[in-house]
Amino acid sequence: MDALxxxxxxxxxxxxxxxxxxxxxxxxxxxxxxxxPEGSYANWDxxxxxxxxxxxxATMAAAVGTADLPDTTTQDxxxxxxxxxxxxxxxxxxxxxxxxxxxxxxxxxxxxxxxRTAHLRDPExxxxxxxxx
Numbered sequence: 495m496d497a498l499x500x501x502x503x504x505x506x507x508x509x510x511x512x513x514x515x516x517x518x519x520x521x522x523x524x525x526x527x528x529x530x531p532e533g534s535y536a537n538w539d540x541x542x543x544x545x546x547x548x549x550x551x552a553t554m555a556a557a558v559g560t561a562d563l564p565d566t567t568t569q570d571x572x573x574x575x576x577x578x579x580x581x582x583x584x585x586x587x588x589x590x591x592x593x594x595x596x597x598x599x600x601x602x603x604x605x606x607x608x609x610r611t612a613h614l615r616d617p618e619x620x621x622x623x624x625x626x627x
Contacts, residue, residue, distance in 0.1 A: 499537075499544040500574050503551040504618045505565075507534045510548050513617050514538065516591040518546070521584055546574070573621040581626045585612040588624070592617050599624075 504510040511529055518524045518538050524545070529536040534550025555561040578584035581599045589595055597613035605611075608627045616622055 499547055501547040501549050502574060502616075502618070502620055503554050504548050504620075505551050506618060507531065507536075507548065507550045509617050511536045513592055514546060514548065517588055517593075520587045520591070521578065570621045573623055574616075575623045575625060578624050578626055581610050581612055581624055584624045585614070588614050588616075588622070593622065596621075 502510070508531070511526070514536075515526055515538075518540070522540060524538050524540055527537050527539050527544075534553040535548070537547040538545050540546070551565070552561065555563070555565075576584075585595065585599055593614040593616055595612070595614050597611070599610060599612040602609045602611050606627075609625060610627070611623055611625045614622045614624070
């Protein structure tokens, strides 16, 4: 079995596509492979494979039969983790495009020797970890 790619379920599809298009263009020069607004679907390929997919939360709720349930927010249950070459540059890029910094770049030797991370929230509130060694 392979883990294929992260798929973020988003409320505001258009804002999320704009955000990730700008960030991925600035950081790695990648444009979306496919954006289908009527299907609430977008994906980007990074290094030859699917790197990120956005999918409308309401579309997924309808597909799995949970559209009538309350849309609640609790503590984070998922996080998008991205390896970057320059943590400070990537953090600045994310915030410039609208992410909210929640934890400054810092060393995390107790997580893994040599690891540095920063934590942000994208415009949807998804938790994003940027990391470098």
